Amino acid sequence: MTLKDVAKKANVSTMTVSNVINGKHNRVSEKTIEKVNTIIAECGYVPNLNARSLTNKVSNIIQIIISSDNANSDENYLENPYISSMLGTIEHELRNNGYYTMISSISNNTDVTQMQKNWNMDGIIFLYPYKKEYLSKLLETSPCPIAVFDSDLQSNDIINVCSNDEKGGYLSTKYLINRGHKKIAFVADYKGNHVLTSRFNGYRRALNESGISLNEEFIYNYQPSYQGGISAGKKIVADKKGITAVVTTADICAIGVMEGAKLEGYRIPVDLSVMGYDNLSLCQYTTPKLASVSQNINEKALLATRLLIEKIKNCDIPTNHVITDVEIVERHSVVSIL
Amino acid sequence: MTLKDVAKKANVSTMTVSNVINGKHNRVSEKTIEKVNTIIAECGYVPNLNARSLTNKVSNIIQIIISSDNANSDENYLENPYISSMLGTIEHELRNNGYYTMISSISNNTDVTQMQKNWNMDGIIFLYPYKKEYLSKLLETSPCPIAVFDSDLQSNDIINVCSNDEKGGYLSTKYLINRGHKKIAFVADYKGNHVLTSRFNGYRRALNESGISLNEEFIYNYQPSYQGGISAGKKIVADKKGITAVVTTADICAIGVMEGAKLEGYRIPVDLSVMGYDNLSLCQYTTPKLASVSQNINEKALLATRLLIEKIKNCDIPTNHVITDVEIVERHSVVSIL
DNA sequence: CTGAAAGCGCTTACAG
DNA sequence: CTGAAAGCGCTTACAG
Numbered sequence: 133m134t135l136k137d138v139a140k141k142a143n144v145s146t147m148t149v150s151n152v153i154n155g156k157h158n159r160v161s162e163k164t165i166e167k168v169n170t171i172i173a174e175c176g177y178v179p180n181l182n183a184r185s186l187t188n189k190v191s192n193i194i195q196i197i198i199s200s201d202n203a204n205s206d207e208n209y210l211e212n213p214y215i216s217s218m219l220g221t222i223e224h225e226l227r228n229n230g231y232y233t234m235i236s237s238i239s240n241n242t243d244v245t246q247m248q249k250n251w252n253m254d255g256i257i258f259l260y261p262y263k264k265e266y267l268s269k270l271l272e273t274s275p276c277p278i279a280v281f282d283s284d285l286q287s288n289d290i291i292n293v294c295s296n297d298e299k300g301g302y303l304s305t306k307y308l309i310n311r312g313h314k315k316i317a318f319v320a321d322y323k324g325n326h327v328l329t330s331r332f333n334g335y336r337r338a339l340n341e342s343g344i345s346l347n348e349e350f351i352y353n354y355q356p357s358y359q360g361g362i363s364a365g366k367k368i369v370a371d372k373k374g375i376t377a378v379v380t381t382a383d384i385c386a387i388g389v390m391e392g393a394k395l396e397g398y399r400i401p402v403d404l405s406v407m408g409y410d411n412l413s414l415c416q417y418t419t420p421k422l423a424s425v426s427q428n429i430n431e432k433a434l435l436a437t438r439l440l441i442e443k444i445k446n447c448d449i450p451t452n453h454v455i456t457d458v459e460i461v462e463r464h465s466v467v468s469i470l
Numbered sequence: 471m472t473l474k475d476v477a478k479k480a481n482v483s484t485m486t487v488s489n490v491i492n493g494k495h496n497r498v499s500e501k502t503i504e505k506v507n508t509i510i511a512e513c514g515y516v517p518n519l520n521a522r523s524l525t526n527k528v529s530n531i532i533q534i535i536i537s538s539d540n541a542n543s544d545e546n547y548l549e550n551p552y553i554s555s556m557l558g559t560i561e562h563e564l565r566n567n568g569y570y571t572m573i574s575s576i577s578n579n580t581d582v583t584q585m586q587k588n589w590n591m592d593g594i595i596f597l598y599p600y601k602k603e604y605l606s607k608l609l610e611t612s613p614c615p616i617a618v619f620d621s622d623l624q625s626n627d628i629i630n631v632c633s634n635d636e637k638g639g640y641l642s643t644k645y646l647i648n649r650g651h652k653k654i655a656f657v658a659d660y661k662g663n664h665v666l667t668s669r670f671n672g673y674r675r676a677l678n679e680s681g682i683s684l685n686e687e688f689i690y691n692y693q694p695s696y697q698g699g700i701s702a703g704k705k706i707v708a709d710k711k712g713i714t715a716v717v718t719t720a721d722i723c724a725i726g727v728m729e730g731a732k733l734e735g736y737r738i739p740v741d742l743s744v745m746g747y748d749n750l751s752l753c754q755y756t757t758p759k760l761a762s763v764s765q766n767i768n769e770k771a772l773l774a775t776r777l778l779i780e781k782i783k784n785c786d787i788p789t790n791h792v793i794t795d796v797e798i799v800e801r802h803s804v805v806s807i808l
Numbered sequence: 809c810t811g812a813a814a815g816c817g818c819t820t821a822c823a824g
Numbered sequence: 825c826t827g828a829a830a831g832c833g834c835t836t837a838c839a840g
Contacts, residue, residue: 145826161825182816187831210548235573488835524835810840812839813838
């Protein structure tokens with residue numbers, strides 16, 4: 133069943149059917165519109181979007197790229213709740229705006245342009261911060277708008293929705309200081325990662341502001357993963373430096389820290405207060421429930437999607453760079469020692 | 471840059487370029503192949519798949535439908551780790567086989583055929599068990615193979631990968647019985663849901679087999695959600711029926727049961743042993759770590775994807791219906807009272 | 809081994 | 825308000 137078939141049944145030209153379908157009602161008489169619509173409904177005619185894309189050079193498909201600068205391409209990135217939650221929000225918003233969502237989790241630095249050209253994608257959203265160099269190279273040749281999250285690339289040609297990471301680190305640390313903690317550890321190998329470095333800078337600012345001098349010994353250079361957290365937690369107990377609280381950069385790492393410290397005999401939060409980061413739903417299921425910094429993931433995803441759609445439609449948007457706010461979510465993993 | 475442009479540069483016909491691209495090397499001389507390939511590489515030519523789909527009536531796009539028979543369409547289904555983990559595995563396998571993945575989370579019983587026709591999708595995978603009636607209606611008109619998980623629809627026209635739910639309920643219950651438990655609760659409003667009913671049947675069989683008679687009072691008809699679990703946990707403590715262990719049908723519910731029982735003063739697992747279901751990564755982060763029934767989600771996803779691909783290519787596959795195995799994953803939420 | 813013709817299903821631009 | 829022509833970029837089927 134094609135346009136032509138419908139046209140034949142309605143005794144009109146294909147153009148008339150096309151105009152009815154595309155709502156160009158000023159070009160067709162009321163009577164014809166009705167006749168054509170009846171036939172369309174009867175036959176269950178559905179337009180072939182491949183053909184439409186071919187003529188229009190516009191596909192209404194948005195490509196979502198999931199990956200990391202991690203070498204391991206066999207990882208299932210969607211098992212990361214941060215990623216999958218974003219994807220869900222983005223897909224929902226795209227669909228509500230008449231766009232189709234194609235996803236592809238690619239290995240490091242694959243050529244995205246190829247797939248973009250394959251399908252005439254209208255836009256691309258990267259679900260992970262990519263290396264600056266990679267993105268800027270991509271930008272040069274990309275025929276469609278691109279959105280990304282938390283990138284350190286400074287460019288007016290890319291939509292970049294960032295979280296206020298410095299503030300996140302600051303609030304997390306401040307929250308502990310306000311409850312009497314002075315010996316506060318920071319767990320993350322932040323060097324070389326601008327997101328983690330920003331969070332570290334917030335940690336430093338909060339200490340500074342309260343007249344607590346930064347102690348290099350309180351910085352634990354472990355990966356912000358569960359295993360990294362466990363190692364850090366154990367080390368913190370073993371070190372016996374009088375640390376009473378920990379700032380982390382990931383919930384999963386904070387959970388590891390609690391686990392590691394428990395394994396060495398600490399009680400949480402009595403002996404050690406712990407702050408997470410991301411406020412994943414996970415936080416409610418641990419014992420004690422984990423206090424965390426919320427990134428408002430859904431807001432980030434929505435903002436990026438809406439800006440992308442606007443840019444596709446108008447080419448021009450007021451701003452490409454947005455910084456979203458963060459906030460503390462209180463739970464039971466922190467104790468006041470005032 | 472189109473086929474035509476490449477052809478012009480190479481001084482050959484578009485057909486020759488097309489044959490080179492599609493690897494029909496018996497139709498082109500070695501020399502021509504080389505010449506064409508050089509030019510393709512130079513210009514970075516990428517075929518337009520919209521055009522190809524239009525002629526071939528084959529798009530290489532697989533549609534993944536995410537939804538539930540739940541009315542609430544605003545829910546972010548990808549926040550369900552079971553769903554997102556499956557999606558990740560499926561996308562990975564599709565990509566490795568040259569297929570493109572389009573996702574759409576739709577509200578209840580939307581007409582999927584329309585989108586299928588729109589893009590000439592080669593196949594459809596449903597990430598949630600749909601109502602029998604809906605699926606069988608869809609099957610009648612679908613022009614492409616369909617795969618689904620855990621459906622109660624009996625049909626040879628649909629790929630249906632099911633978990634052995636009866637065995638899951640059985641193993642879970644048996645595991646508790648083997649550790650001396652006799653008063654074992656079952657938490658889930660299983661009636662009307664064939665998956666949960668199968669698990670309940672397994673629970674009943676295990677009891678039967680051990681000469682423990684089924685006590686209707688030990689069946690707690692709560693939703694297998696966190697909140698449902700909390701309510702059940704509280705009720706179990708309040709009821710004072712001497713229940714020492716709980717079989718659930720979802721990890722999240724089991725976590726709720728632990729929480730509810732704790733809130734009423736029980737210690738877990740000393741006062742109450744709890745079994746989860748699904749073996750989500752969540753299980754490792756609770757206190758105590760949650761013993762669970764593993765569904766081998768990745769295996770299910772892989773099986774369905776591979777069968778679908780085979781069916782697309784060959785039209786004929788040995789079997790449409792596969793039942794995957796389940797197994798117990800031991801952790802610390804169960805104590806032996808022998 | 810090579811290529812001219814016709815067509816996939818749609819839309820733009822134009823003529824009436 | 826209506827429609828015949830041409831084209832989007834590719835491939836199948838055929839002729840040489």
